[in-house]
Amino acid sequence: MTGANGNLGSATLAALRVGGAAATGGSRTPGEGTRHLDFDDRTSLDLTGVSTLVLISAGYAEDDQVVGRHTALVDAAVRDGVDHVVYTSVTTAGDHLGFAPAHRATERLVRASGLPWTILRNGLYAELFGGLLMWADDGVESPFGNGALAAVAREDLAHAAAAVAANPARHRERVYDLVGTPITAGQVADRLGVPHRTIGLGSTGAGSSTRRQDSCRSSRPCSCRSPRASGTGSWTAPLPTSRNFSAARSAIHWPRPSRRLPPHGRKQASSGSGRRLA
Numbered sequence: 001m002t003g004a005n006g007n008l009g010s011a012t013l014a015a016l017r018v019g020g021a022a023a024t025g026g027s028r029t030p031g032e033g034t035r036h037l038d039f040d041d042r043t044s045l046d047l048t049g050v051s052t053l054v055l056i057s058a059g060y061a062e063d064d065q066v067v068g069r070h071t072a073l074v075d076a077a078v079r080d081g082v083d084h085v086v087y088t089s090v091t092t093a094g095d096h097l098g099f100a101p102a103h104r105a106t107e108r109l110v111r112a113s114g115l116p117w118t119i120l121r122n123g124l125y126a127e128l129f130g131g132l133l134m135w136a137d138d139g140v141e142s143p144f145g146n147g148a149l150a151a152v153a154r155e156d157l158a159h160a161a162a163a164v165a166a167n168p169a170r171h172r173e174r175v176y177d178l179v180g181t182p183i184t185a186g187q188v189a190d191r192l193g194v195p196h197r198t199i200g201l202g203s204t205g206a207g208s209s210t211r212r213q214d215s216c217r218s219s220r221p222c223s224c225r226s227p228r229a230s231g232t233g234s235w236t237a238p239l240p241t242s243r244n245f246s247a248a249r250s251a252i253h254w255p256r257p258s259r260r261l262p263p264h265g266r267k268q269a270s271s272g273s274g275r276r277l278a
């Protein structure tokens, strides 16, 4: 297991161990039960004795650097006689995303390595979706508009990776899209019994101090681009009662906060207008 100190890597390693696998983690900062493994330091890439390698993508860099890292590890796997490589990629539906090319290039590397392989095309993390869906004064707000995301919790992706790695022969030369049921921010708000307002991405704390772009209160068909939506952004939804809020909070499963936030994407929500949902 690479990336043993990362969110997905640590969860996958834990799932493997719970399942009884003799799993070892690799990390740039190894602790007890993990070994030193830094894709940028080829001398650290010793995979002798590894039967199945779970390669967690190391994605927060320019594409050529990411692909270079993955190439180094796949080369080491071939050299050291690894029997099977499991690579965590990005969902097929993510082909338009900026970080998809490095994933697809790595998939080609893995397939061309000559080693048996399995590719797990992971959906976007539900934690990222939750991170941009915030409580506002009297409801929730997000930059998602009416767009739906088939997000998946990292924990679920970790269990899928562990299941494959524990029995790799069953999953040889298979590509799995691991995605959830598409859901909109409006549908989450409906479950909470509160209104949803669409804001601009800049309003989430990622840069601009502009508070709004347009308004949306529901996942149901609506005219988010209505003339009113292009106005001042006044929002006239009725205030939910505190009883509504507490009932809504107890009705849904609140994910555990991630141990670490992904370092890319955006800064922490800093508007001070609400708290993050996950």
Ligand SMILES: NC(=O)c1ccc[n+]([C@@H]2O[C@H](COP(=O)([O-])OP(=O)(O)OC[C@H]3O[C@@H](n4cnc5c(N)ncnc54)[C@H](OP(=O)(O)O)[C@@H]3O)[C@@H](O)[C@H]2O)c1
Residues within 6 Å of the ligand: 002, 003, 004, 005, 006, 007, 008, 009, 026, 027, 028, 029, 037, 038, 039, 040, 056, 057, 058, 059, 060, 069, 090, 122, 123, 124, 125, 128, 260, 261, 262, 263
């Ligand atoms: N599906 C999605 O929504 C989504 C979103 C964002 C990112 N991703 C991808 O999924 C991966 C895992 O996500 P995550 O949330 O677990 O990220 P994370 O917690 O930030 O972990 C990043 C991982 O990359 C490893 N890494 C980075 N540079 C490395 C290097 N030079 N050598 C070896 N390992 C290196 C780290 O390992 P150590 O710290 O243990 O050395 C760590 O496991 C990311 O790296 C990214 O490629 C997916």
